[in-house]
Amino acid sequence: xxxxxxxxxxxxxxxxxxxxxxxxxxxxxxxxxxxxxxxxxxxxxxxxxxxxxxxxxxxxxxxxxxxxxxxxxxxxxxxxxxxxxxxxxxxxxxxxxxxxxxxxxxxxxxxxxxxxxxxxxxxxxxxxxxxxxxxxxxxxxxxxxxxxxxxxxxxxxxxxxxxxxxxxxxxxxxxxxxxxxxxxxxxxxxxxxxxxxxxxxxxxxxxxxxxxxxxxxxxxxxxxxxxxxxxxxxxxxxxxxxxxxx
Ligand SMILES: Cc1cc2nc3c(=O)[nH]c(=O)nc-3n(C[C@H](O)[C@H](O)[C@H](O)COP(=O)(O)OP(=O)(O)OC[C@H]3O[C@@H](n4cnc5c(N)ncnc54)[C@H](O)[C@@H]3O)c2cc1C
Numbered sequence: 001x002x003x004x005x006x007x008x009x010x011x012x013x014x015x016x017x018x019x020x021x022x023x024x025x026x027x028x029x030x031x032x033x034x035x036x037x038x039x040x041x042x043x044x045x046x047x048x049x050x051x052x053x054x055x056x057x058x059x060x061x062x063x064x065x066x067x068x069x070x071x072x073x074x075x076x077x078x079x080x081x082x083x084x085x086x087x088x089x090x091x092x093x094x095x096x097x098x099x100x101x102x103x104x105x106x107x108x109x110x111x112x113x114x115x116x117x118x119x120x121x122x123x124x125x126x127x128x129x130x131x132x133x134x135x136x137x138x139x140x141x142x143x144x145x146x147x148x149x150x151x152x153x154x155x156x157x158x159x160x161x162x163x164x165x166x167x168x169x170x171x172x173x174x175x176x177x178x179x180x181x182x183x184x185x186x187x188x189x190x191x192x193x194x195x196x197x198x199x200x201x202x203x204x205x206x207x208x209x210x211x212x213x214x215x216x217x218x219x220x221x222x223x224x225x226x227x228x229x230x231x232x233x234x235x236x237x238x239x240x241x242x243x244x245x246x
Contacts, residue, residue: 008065008069010069010072013069013072013073013076014072014076016049016051017051017073017076017077017080018076018079018080020045020046020049020051021076021077021080021081021082022080023045024039024041024042024045024081024082025081026081028041028042029081029082029083032210033210036210037210038086038161038162038212039082039083039086040162042082042083042086042087043086043087043162044116046077046087047090047116048116050062050063050114051073052087052090052091052116053113053114054069054070054073054091055067055070055091055094055095055098056094056098056110056113056114057098057110060106060107060110060111060114061110061111061114061115062110062114070091074088074091083209085158085209085211086159086162086212087121087159088121089120089121089122089123089158089159089163090113090119090120090121092123093120093121093122093123093167094110094113094120095241096167096187096229096238096239096241097109097110097120097167097189097229098110099238099241100187100229100230100238100241101189101229101230102229104226105189105226105227105229109165109189113165118164118165119162119163119164119165120163120164120165120166120167120189121159121162121163122157122158122159122160122163122165122166122167122192123157123158123166123167123168123169123239124139124154124157124160124166124167124168124169124190124216125137125154125169125239126154126155126156126157127139127152127153127154127155128153128155134169134185134236134239135175135181135182135185135236136175137152137169137170137171137185138152138153138171139151139152139153139154139168139169139170139171139218140152140170140171140172140174141168141170141171141172141186141188141223142172143172143225146224146225146226147222147223147224147225148170148172148186148188148222148223148225148227148228149220149221149222149223150168150170150188150190150199150218150220150221150222150223151218151219151220151221152170152218153215153216153217153218154168154215154216154218155205155215155216156205156213156214157213157214157215157216158211158212158213158214159212159213160192160202160212160214160216161202161204161212161214162212163192164191164192164193165189165190165191165192166189166190166192167187167188167189167190167229167239168187168188168189168190168223169185169186169187169235169236169239170185170186170188170235171184171185171186172184172185172186172232172233172235173233178233182236182237183233183234183236184233185233185235185236186228186229186232186233186234186235187228187229187230187235187238187239188223188227188228188229189227189229190221190223190227191227195221198221198222199218199219199220199221199222200216200217200218200219200221201216201217201219202214202215202216203215203216203217
């Protein structure tokens with residue numbers, strides 16, 4: 001791959017993605033669908049070729065492309081018969097960490113995400129009683145020493161079973177105690193590895209087009225305080241800031 005955004009034309013991006021997608025024919029996608037599987041080989045190939053680290057700045061091992069260029073990559077995957085829904089989370093979840101994570105967090109996670117050692121392709125925001133109105137979320141993260149203790153429930157959390165890390169939005173200040181209802185929520189990086197032995201329950205939701213999505217139940221899940229992204233209470237703003245790498 002070339003290494004600065006200016007090196008690419010949209011046509012070159014499309015041709016590169018198309019060439020990779022050609023290796024995964026219709027029979028491949030039909031088999032994944034029939035097995036209700038995850039397109040592991042496809043996502044692995046995209047990662048190795050550097051396409052999924054498009055939005056990670058170059059200094060952290062990504063290719064530092066713009067949101068428009070990342071969209072071209074996703075568009076071309078779908079146009080070529082692939083399924084960007086299996087992996088687009090790896091791109092858009094990055095925005096919260098890239099824009100609001102500390103230098104230490106970025107150095108810890110981004111290079112390993114760019115190289116494919118870690119996947120961050122899951123984001124837990126929606127809840128059964130708080131869909132569009134995110135300010136009504138009821139999942140809480142209560143500070144306890146050097147940790148936060150998470151309790152509550154999420155729904156429609158996609159790709160958890162194929163992710164090492166997850167972005168979590170939880171209330172750190174009760175709705176009744178904040179001036180603006182959009183305040184008092186915080187965003188965390190949750191390490192999913194081993195989390196199911198530490199208070200996280202994952203219940204898959206069967207749905208159309210084989211989209212891997214889940215209900216999550218948090219029962220006193222410990223999250224280290226160092227995994228808080230940005231300032232406590234400003235999480236909704238960070239989530240809404242979107243996936244731009246700028
Ligand atoms: C396949 C799938 C994958 C998903 N993946 C994720 C994920 O990875 N992470 C995650 O956090 N969430 C995920 N979601 C959740 C998705 O973002 C929510 O469905 C969305 O936030 C809407 O919430 P809701 O379904 O509760 O709808 P509701 O909030 O109940 O809304 C229902 C309808 O009413 C409309 N509506 C709501 N409020 C108003 C209003 N005030 N005025 C006018 N119209 C209104 C909405 O536009 C919508 O059409 C996923 C959902 C699906 C189906």
